[in-house]
Amino acid sequence: MIAKEPLNVKRVGAGRIPLAPIRKWLLIGTALGFLGVFILIPLLVVFTEALKKGIELYFAALKDVDALAAIKLTLMTAAIVVPLNAIFGVIAAWAIAKFEFKGKNILITLIDIPFAVSPVIAGLVFVLLFGSQGVFGPFLETNNIKIIFSIPGIVLATIFVTFPFVVRELIPMMQEQGSEEEEAAITLGASGWQMFFRVTLPNMKWGLLYGLILCNARAMGEFGAVSVVSGHIRGLTNTVPLHVEILYNEYHFSAAFAVASLLALLALVTLVLKSLVEWKTRKNG
Amino acid sequence: MGIKIRNVTKAFGTYTAIQDINLQIQKGDFVALLGPSGSGKTTLLRLIAGLENLDAGKIFFNGIDYTAKTVKERKVGFVFQHYALFKHMTIFENVAFGLKVKPRKIRPTKKEIKEKVMELLKFVQLEHLADRYPAQLSGGQRQRIALARALAVEPEVLLLDEPFGALDAKVRQELRRWLREIHQKLNITTIFVTHDQEEALEMADTVVIMNHGKIEQIGSPEEVYEKPANAFVYSFLGKVNEFKGESLVTNFPHVKGTEEAVGYIRPHEIVLHQQSNENSIPAVVIHINKAGSTVRFELKRLDTDELFEVEMTSDHYKKQGPFHKGEILYAEFKNIVLFDRKTNSIQTEKNVQGEVVSAISSYMS
Structure with a gap:
């Protein structure tokens, strides 16, 4: 889980407590050491292991048919999930931030469920709903619709686990901005759509992008929920994280790390993009 | 439109x-x-x-x-x-x-x-x-x-x-x-x-x-x-001193208001004298602020210990003054306006007699 802070909180004057130099360096050293051992070294290991047997083998592992299929499926899942989350996220955040209605707090709590429950449970829920023994199982079977152990199941499970990212990012932002600019647009004669596309959307642009970047990273990296619903059918329902696990379990260590390095790269790209967006938001905010 | x-x-x-x-x-x-x-x-x-x-x-x-x-x-x-x-x-x-x-x-x-x-x-x-x-x-x-x-x-x-x-x-x-x-x-x-x-x-x-x-x-x-039109408007549209209850009924020599009345007077309508007269009330100067074109006084009534504010132009102050902190002055509340506390409206002649009514009517005209 990625613990994140609200974007709009500017940490002003994080008080400089006068500390003896030795204590200061002890603190900094501990923090850096911890980061190094638990984050930096594993990241380096991923890349060194991936490249250990040479660059050719590295690319060979990525060009493997099953690996390519897994990459394709992961990209496709993200391509479906991210836009859907953008739309649902904006709608839900708007409803919560700008309207008062009964059950609003319940809705806010519901949004957090995917963060609160284990992804495995999320996967199981879908199996219980759409699996052959599940609630909708007989109906799906007679109509020859396959959800579990196929791509729709993967997409559903991924939507479930990634839903909070966009909403959580947008709600505080929209609450802070209030409705004055939108009301101004309406008094100036704008229609609802004009207001949305010319005022609301540009105002939430950076927050939305931030949420989408995190959402995308999670969508591509999700293991637990997808593992339960996918069925691990090679070349068909294997995503990149699942593929890594299979390779590793079959003792193809270099290949496993090669594919894993893709996810590590994704993480790095995500971090760079995230910092860029944060910087942009601060500049425009 | x-x-x-x-x-x-x-x-x-x-x-x-x-x-x-x-x-x-x-x-x-x-x-x-x-x-x-x-x-x-x-x-x-x-x-x-x-x-x-x-x-x-x-x-x-x-x-x-x-x-x-x-x-x-x-x-x-x-x-x-x-x-x-x-x-x-x-x-x-x-x-x-x-x-x-x-x-x-x-x-x-x-x-x-x-x-x-x-x-x-x-x-x-x-x-x-x-x-x-x-x-x-x-x-x-x-x-x-x-x-x-x-x-x-x-x-x-x-x-x-x-x-x-x-x-x-x-x-x-x-x-x-x-x-x-x-x-x-x-x-x-x-x-x-x-x-x-x-x-x-x-x-x-x-x-x-x-x-x-x-x-x-x-x-x-x-x-x-x-x-x-009423006490709210009067008090909202400028600074006022408020007197009510007993201090209003018994202690203003010229005011014959009832218990239900509340009296308002703006700080600049209170006149200060150095000698007492039949309509004045003795008060001690608590604070004087001479900055600006108006001089502001804070005074305390000697009889009821109530605080009130008085304002006068600095020209007027120059003619009358100087006053000092702790000095006893005599304040005249000639233009005090009485409102009925329940209805918030200005009390009519029936409730108030004598000088107050004339004071109000001169104020209203």
Whole structure:
């Protein structure tokens, strides 16, 4: 889980407590050491292991048919999930931030469920709903619709686990901005759509992008929920994280790390993009 | 455009913001909605704009029922308290917004829009800022842009919510004068909300004083100041000293009020003497503030220990003074106005006799 802070909180004057130099360096050293051992070294290991047997083998592992299929499926899942989350996220955040209605707090709590429950449970829920023994199982079977152990199941499970990212990012932002600019647009004669596309959307642009970047990273990296619903059918329902696990379990260590390095790269790209967006938001905010 | 508000009520949940209000605003009038916070003045303004839906009653624009019309259809210009400029647009784009969102058929051409926007920017004397973003402008400049933006769509009514609330005193003074000038030039029906009685009395042609979702009094600035309808209006429109209960009944030699009465007198209406006379009350000087054109005193009555304030011009003080802290002076409360505490209205001759009535009537005339 990625613990994140609200974007709009500017940490002003994080008080400089006068500390003896030795204590200061002890603190900094501990923090850096911890980061190094638990984050930096594993990241380096991923890349060194991936490249250990040479660059050719590295690319060979990525060009493997099953690996390519897994990459394709992961990209496709993200391509479906991210836009859907953008739309649902904006709608839900708007409803919560700008309207008062009964059950609003319940809705806010519901949004957090995917963060609160284990992804495995999320996967199981879908199996219980759409699996052959599940609630909708007989109906799906007679109509020859396959959800579990196929791509729709993967997409559903991924939507479930990634839903909070966009909403959580947008709600505080929209609450802070209030409705004055939108009301101004309406008094100036704008229609609802004009207001949305010319005022609301540009105002939430950076927050939305931030949420989408995190959402995308999670969508591509999700293991637990997808593992339960996918069925691990090679070349068909294997995503990149699942593929890594299979390779590793079959003792193809270099290949496993090669594919894993893709996810590590994704993480790095995500971090760079995230910092860029944060910087942009601060500049425009 | 003339506006008529008939029996309008608006509640937020269990809180009634506007309670059965009736108000008629003439075409071209310059109206201040004045009241303390929570009096419903902003809600009334937003109801007129259509930004809130009313619970009961009707609103007419030029005699036509506008109650069910949308904000867009009402074609009002609205200036928000915090300006609500579009942050991500330049000043030029902000002002052009209302023109650009018009349906294609009636939308002016690009060139026309540009001319119109530049004309408006010139009108508010900020044409050099066209390419800036709102964040780069000062509060006063933003307010002027907000007004230019509202005027771009040529509204027939201009509504302003606490237009100068967030500005410092000097800029506020400047903008007040400027807004009056604009009103004179365009002669557009203008309604603004304020909690600052000085602002309302100085700028508006008609002042509507509100309290607890109701209108307390409507009138010209002179009328409401000189002839306050009730105790609330009297005390809201300027500094007052309040006396009630026993201290009012027994201790003012010339006042024969009842227990239910409350007496108000403005600090500048109290006359201080160095010698006692039959109508005066002895008081000790607690504090003197001589900065500015008026000298302010804080005094304590020797008989009841009540504190009260007195003001006099510094010229007058020079003639009479100097007074010192701790000195005993004799205060004359000649113009004290008595209100009935229950009805809040000015007590009539039946309740009050003698000098007070004459004092009130001389005050009222």
